[in-house]
Amino acid sequence: MAAGHGTRMLSEVPKVLHPVCGRPMLHWIVAAAREAGAGEVVCVVRPGTGVSDALPEGALAAEQTEGEGTGSAVLAARERIAAAETVLILSGDHPLVSAELIADLAATHGREGAAATLLTTEELDPAGYGRIVRAPDGGVERIVETKHTEGVAPEHLATREINIGAYAFDAEALLSALDRVTETGGERYLTDVFPLIRESGGRISAHPTRDTTSAMGVNDRADLAAVERLAQERLLTMHARNGVSFTAPATVSIDAGVEIGEDAVIDAGVVLRGATRVGAGAVIGPQTTILDSSVGEGARVLHSYLDRAEVHARAGIGPFAYLRPGAVVEEGAKIGTFVEIKNSRIGRGAKVPHLSYLGDADVGENSNIAAANVTANYDGFEKHRTTIGKDVKTGVDTTFVAPVDVGDGAYTGAGSVITDDIPPGSLGMARARQENVDGYAERAKKKHEG
Numbered sequence: 001m002a003a004g005h006g007t008r009m010l011s012e013v014p015k016v017l018h019p020v021c022g023r024p025m026l027h028w029i030v031a032a033a034r035e036a037g038a039g040e041v042v043c044v045v046r047p048g049t050g051v052s053d054a055l056p057e058g059a060l061a062a063e064q065t066e067g068e069g070t071g072s073a074v075l076a077a078r079e080r081i082a083a084a085e086t087v088l089i090l091s092g093d094h095p096l097v098s099a100e101l102i103a104d105l106a107a108t109h110g111r112e113g114a115a116a117t118l119l120t121t122e123e124l125d126p127a128g129y130g131r132i133v134r135a136p137d138g139g140v141e142r143i144v145e146t147k148h149t150e151g152v153a154p155e156h157l158a159t160r161e162i163n164i165g166a167y168a169f170d171a172e173a174l175l176s177a178l179d180r181v182t183e184t185g186g187e188r189y190l191t192d193v194f195p196l197i198r199e200s201g202g203r204i205s206a207h208p209t210r211d212t213t214s215a216m217g218v219n220d221r222a223d224l225a226a227v228e229r230l231a232q233e234r235l236l237t238m239h240a241r242n243g244v245s246f247t248a249p250a251t252v253s254i255d256a257g258v259e260i261g262e263d264a265v266i267d268a269g270v271v272l273r274g275a276t277r278v279g280a281g282a283v284i285g286p287q288t289t290i291l292d293s294s295v296g297e298g299a300r301v302l303h304s305y306l307d308r309a310e311v312h313a314r315a316g317i318g319p320f321a322y323l324r325p326g327a328v329v330e331e332g333a334k335i336g337t338f339v340e341i342k343n344s345r346i347g348r349g350a351k352v353p354h355l356s357y358l359g360d361a362d363v364g365e366n367s368n369i370a371a372a373n374v375t376a377n378y379d380g381f382e383k384h385r386t387t388i389g390k391d392v393k394t395g396v397d398t399t400f401v402a403p404v405d406v407g408d409g410a411y412t413g414a415g416s417v418i419t420d421d422i423p424p425g426s427l428g429m430a431r432a433r434q435e436n437v438d439g440y441a442e443r444a445k446k447k448h449e450g
Contacts, residue, residue, distance in 0.1 A: 008220040014049045016092040018224055021231045022255025022273055025218060026051070028095035028231075030059050033088070035099035036106065042080045043092065044073045069187030071178055084171045086110070089190070091165050095227055096213040096234075102166075108207040109168035114139075115202025116173065116194060119166035123212045129162035130191065132206060140204040143191055161208070163191070164215035173202050231256070239266075247285075261297065279313065288318070296331070309341075312348075330365070344375075347390070359383075360402065364390035370414075372397045389424065 009015050016026040026043065033041050042060045045051040052061035064076035074081070074089060081087050088106060090097060101119070109117035118140060120132050128147050133156065135141035143163050144156045167190075177193035177200070184192070194204055218224050235256060236249050243262035246252055253271045260266070260278045267285030272278070276290045279297035284290065286302060293306040296313035303319035309327040311317060316334045326343030329335055333346045336353035344358045347365035352358060356369055360377040362385070363369065373394055375386040384402035388394075392406055395414035406412070407424030415431045422428035 009224075010221070014051050015218065016051060017054050018218070020095050020224070020228055020256075021235060022257060024054060025095035025224075025227070026054075026092045027056050028256075029090050029092060029097060030056050032097055032099040032102055033090065036102035038088070038102075040080065040084070042077045044076045067188055069183070070190035071181050071188035071192065074174070074190055075178055075188075078175060081171050081175060087169050087171045087174060089167045089169065091217060093218045094165070094214060094216065095218065096216050096230060097166065098211065098214065101209060101211055101214050104209075105166060105168050105207045108205060112139075112205040113203065114168070114205035115170045115197050115200075117168040117205040117207055118143075118163050118194075119214070120161050120206045120208050121164055121210065121212060121215065122160040122162075122208065123210050124162060124164075124215060126160050126162045129164070131156050131159040132161040132163060133159065134161075134206075140194065140206050141198070142195060145191075161206070164209075165217075166214065168207075170202070173197050173200070176200070267302070293323070358386075361386040361388065361400075363388045364392065364408065366390060367392040368394070370394050370396045370398065374399045376401045 009018060011018070017024045020028060030041050040060065042062050043051070043055055044062050044064050047063045047065060052063070055061055060080065062077035062080060064073050066072070067075065086106065086109065088102060105117060105119050130143040130145050133141045133144055144152060146152055146157060149157060174193060177196040180196050181188050181192045198204055213230055216227055218227055232253065235254050236246060236252065239254070239260050240246060244260045245265045247265065248268035251268045252266055255273050257274060258272045258276045261280030261282070263281045264278050265283045267283065269287040270285040271289040273290065274292035276292060277294045278284060279295055279299065281298045282295050283300045284295065288301050288304050290301065290306045291308065293309045293311070295301055295311045296315065298314040299311050299316070301311065301317040304317050304321040306323040308325035309323035311329045312331040314332045315329045317323065317329065320337050321335045322340045323335065324340065324342035327341040328345040330346060330348040332349045334351040334353060335341060335346065338355050339352050340357045342359040344361040344363070346352060346363045347367065349366045350363045352369040353371065355371045356373040358369070358375050360383050361375045367388055367390060376399055377383050377386065386400045386402045386404055388406045389408035389410065391409045394412040395416060397415045398412045399417045401417060401419045404418055405421045406428070407422055407426065409425045410422045411427040412418060412422070413427060413429030413431065416428060417430050418428050419430065
């Protein structure tokens with residue numbers, strides 16, 4: 001499999017590593033080949049590009065250190081090809097080729113006893129493509145290139161069947177023909193093997209397809225955007241058929257690695273990235289972004305942002321909550337409006353309803369954290385932890401200066417700055433005594449007027 005790079009992406013990132021739905025496009029082809037039954041997947045790469053280091057686990061790299069053109073790229077994998085009976089060659093920048101189509105191409109190749117089999121279609125505008133000229137026995141007689149039409153016979157230009165760049169070969173026939181291909185303009189072209197194989201008595205077959213997405217190569221960012229749209233449609237269709245509801249699918253973006261359980265509802269404006277998992281019956285959105293996080297069964301997350309967080313079953317998040325890395329919200333807990341949680345565990349049934357920041361904290365089950373509570377977890381040098389026990393009820397505008405422990409069943413008074421531990425069942429209060437100054441308003445008015 002040749003993993004082409006290209007320069008039209010205008011990027012320092014190799015073309016085949018640009019993501020499609022969160023997965024490098026090369027990984028899509030590797031996954032499809034494996035699903036189709038490939039025993040070994042070899043990716044031809046240029047040294048020093050970083051592609052070999054980014055291959056999925058189990059895929060092998062063959063470095064192309066000499067020669068130009070698709071034929072030279074295939075020869076870079078000579079050692080692996082020679083050890084095989086049948087080899088399929090796919091383009092590393094065609095991420096929408098499906099496992100089903102790859103398997104069908106291989107099946108046609110084996111069924112017809114061919115030395116080479118091409119993937120073809122009549123469903124695209126044939127301009128610029130290689131036209132397939134059929135032999136009397138139904139096999140492929142030759143490919144007529146039409147990038148430049150001067151001198152091309154009218155009957156060939158009228159042919160709609162085209163080569164779309166995926167192949168199955170008898171390994172021995174392929175290597176024998178490639179060794180006899182002469183360079184054109186300094187390049188060795190893979191398609192030049194077909195007349196040589198035919199001259200040697202090998203049959204060349206074609207596997208026609210109506211799946212034109214398999215021919216969609218990515219050469220620039222516009223191509224990448226078009227492929228992304230189609231890949232998104234496929235992913236949403238797959239999830240919908242697996243029992244997921246989408247209220248506004250055109251507004252949803254889901255990465256390829258996302259898992260969603262049955263009866264989950266994905267509302268408008270939802271973005272699910274990375275290794276995110278959504279449990280059965282959960283409701284996500286509207287306007288929610290979740291990165292590499294888990295959401296349990298029956299949980300609800302709306303108008304919120306989760307990054308590497310863990311939300312357990314039947315918990316409620318939002319609206320307008322921010323769960324940062326290390327946030328764990330246990331079963332039935334509630335994280336409400338304008339609440340930020342970082343590296344903290346919120347116990348079963350606990351509530352942090354609004355306007356609070358809890359960082360490096362543990363909150364016990366069924367505790368209620370009132371509005372505008374803050375853990376002061378950083379002393380300028382190190383982070384410290386706050387521990388709040390079970391069934392605690394805090395007052396509004398409480399600040400916990402870590403490290404500090406609040407015992408089970410304790411209370412805090414509104415407006416308190418808690419710097420010492422609070423024993424279980426006690427009330428912790430730390431604020432200046434209120435004083436009322438009689439006549440202050442009148443005196444202040446006279447002073448202003450005078």
